[in-house]
Amino acid sequence: MELKVKIKSFFKKFVFLLIAVGVFFVVKGYTAQDKFKTDTVYLFWQDGCSHCHDAISYIQANHKNLNIELLNIAQENGRDKLISAMKKYGLSNRIGTPLLIMDKEIIMGWSKEAQQRFKEKSYLFEKK
Numbered sequence: 697m698e699l700k701v702k703i704k705s706f707f708k709k710f711v712f713l714l715i716a717v718g719v720f721f722v723v724k725g726y727t728a729q730d731k732f733k734t735d736t737v738y739l740f741w742q743d744g745c746s747h748c749h750d751a752i753s754y755i756q757a758n759h760k761n762l763n764i765e766l767l768n769i770a771q772e773n774g775r776d777k778l779i780s781a782m783k784k785y786g787l788s789n790r791i792g793t794p795l796l797i798m799d800k801e802i803i804m805g806w807s808k809e810a811q812q813r814f815k816e817k818s819y820l821f822e823k824k
Contacts, residue, residue: 732784732797737764737821740778740795747806748794754811761822769793 732738739755741748755762767774781787781797796803796810798817803810 732781733763734799735763735821737762737818738767738777738781738797739764740767740769740774740781740793740797742769742793745793751794751796751806751810751814754806755814758815759818759822762818763821763823 739751741752752766755764767777769775769778778791778795781795782789782791785797785802787802792804794804794806796814798814798821801813801817803813
């Protein structure tokens with residue numbers, strides 16, 4: 697009888713520990729993807745988007761010393777970060793790529809005007 701009580705107590709503690717560890721990892725995962733660094737440019741892109749590839753090529757050729765995170769929205773990490781960005785910055789479901797987030801500045805699409813706006817703000821995101 698005493699052995700049954702000990703086993704029951706052990707399993708209760710074990711289950712509690714598993715739940716606590718699971719909650720920790722779930723919370724950690726959500727908070728990690730919700731954070732946007734103010735010194736980093738986030739560029740959301742997707743395969744088959746010619747404007748995305750134009751933006752990436754321009755940035756890689758002209759802004760080599762930039763803190764930038766390229767996020768392919770076809771991959772889970774990119775999609776999760778995009779959803780977090782939509783919530784954080786109040787973006788509607790009608791967004792396009794490329795989407796650049798530069799602290800509080802948001803640039804959607806890539807044109808001469810978008811390129812100029814990017815150029816005007818990019819110095820703020822250069823690696824120190």
